[in-house]
Amino acid sequence: MQYVSTRATKASAPQPFSSILLGGLAPDGGLYLPAEYPQVSGEELDAWRTLSYASLAYEILRKFATDIPDADLRALTAKTYTAEVYRNARASESSADITPLRVLEQNGDGTLLLQALSNGPTLAFKDMAMQLLGNLFEYELAKEGAELNIFGATSGDTGSAAEYAMRGKQGIRVFMLSPLDKMSAFQSAQMFSLQDPNIFNIAVAGVFDDCQDMVKAVSNDLPYKLTQKIGTVNSINWARVVAQVVYYFRGYLAATTDNSQKVSFTVPSGNFGNICAGHIARMMGCPIDKLVAATNENDVLDEFFRTGVYRVRKPLETYHTSSPSMDISKASNFERFIYDLVGRDSGRVRDLFHKVETAGGFDLSGKLGSDGDEWAQVSQYGFCSGKSTHQDRLATIRDVQDDYGITIDTHTADGVKVAREYMQPGVPMIVLETALAAKFNETILEALGMDAERPPGFEDIESLPQKFIVMDTDVEKMKRFITTHTGL
Incomplete structure (x- = not known):
């Protein structure tokens, strides 16, 4: 399976899955898509009806990540989609069902x-893809002994899902932008209460689109992106999107x-x-x-x-x-x-x-x-x-x-x-x-007229100490901040 950019020129060469995994935008500023969509037969749909979520994820992802060995991909999906990770099911649900x-x-x-x-x-639904992305990133970086500085933007849920998926991951730092005072108190607390040394929260004086524009501006500065080893977890990253394909098939098969x-x-x-x-x-x-x-x-x-x-x-x-x-x-x-x-x-x-x-x-x-x-x-x-x-x-x-x-x-x-x-x-x-x-x-x-029920462990999240900085919509200042905190 090869990937092409939505803005490709004749000089643009198709890329395999592993080559686009850690990045976001293509060098030409476009987004990656498969050169052609893999097809699912009726026989496959029938066979998938009895699979666990992890096994279904493997069957779908193997059509897209053809350069990752089957055994490794199966292990990654099995590690990701477990009842232990997706444990916040309501009383009427089984966490083993995942979705x-x-x-x-x-x-x-x-x-x-x-x-x-x-x-x-x-x-939040962002966990469905982000947990897999964290494991894929760690897997790919370990092969090369490399590092990755994730630079992303969130309007509320992507940030915390990315940070929880990447905290403690070897060789990964996260720089996450969010619009100042535009998220719910719970969303802000989920992100800003993380004290992990590889997590950096930046509240931007603007709206989400300002944050997203800054991510694209940095991603389009190819020399800086290469030097600072910049990657992304926003949905401009193809792996984020393809991981979400799985629950559409799951929903269809269950209904x-x-x-x-x-x-x-x-x-x-x-x-x-x-x-x-x-x-x-x-x-x-x-x-x-x-x-x-x-x-x-x-x-x-x-x-x-x-x-x-x-x-x-x-x-x-x-x-x-x-x-x-x-x-x-x-x-x-x-x-x-x-x-x-x-x-x-x-x-x-x-x-x-x-x-x-x-x-x-x-x-x-x-x-x-x-x-x-x-x-x-x-x-x-x-x-x-x-x-x-x-x-x-x-x-x-x-x-x-x-x-x-x-x-x-x-x-x-x-x-x-x-x-x-x-x-x-x-x-x-x-x-x-x-x-x-x-x-x-x-x-x-x-x-x-009443509070929403909270899963165990989230009762007083808003009262936890918070760590973040406030910054204007200044791309050059943002670059300097990243450079200072990566040491690259």
């Missing part, structure tokens, strides 16, 4: 299910009994990484009908899928909401889908994303590509979308609690609200859980 499904609604309109993805150490059936997924969406993994699964042959992007008030993606116009918002136009992990107005992973949408024309992708940087967006509502396909081509990939507001979140949290006795977090509430708009008989609709409600207790208290 159990729960039925929320079953009526004439269809079946609505919730796929639990937040049983990992930081109580159906044979391969003649289809399911749909609704995904709370900000940076387009999670739903991009669904797109990859669908391209591989997972029988997915619809992929529904659920946004909050920062509705860049909803606007695109409704109109064909991708219009990036400026920092002052980005709302600070009660589902803060989706307070994003420039979706990094969106480029991967656009690459497929325009027929894998890397020159066209370069032109479109140059317009993003210079004009703030692009318009695909007319013709797409040289073959003249209409905008309706988007529907062939299964995408549709919807939007949720703070009042929608409060109402949905109350509704799910009252009807099913389940407390969902604010982002998952965005997903449930939008999912109901696209339910149809005979096609189960699976909402991907974003996090446990405890991470957003301020809004849970507002919605329900």
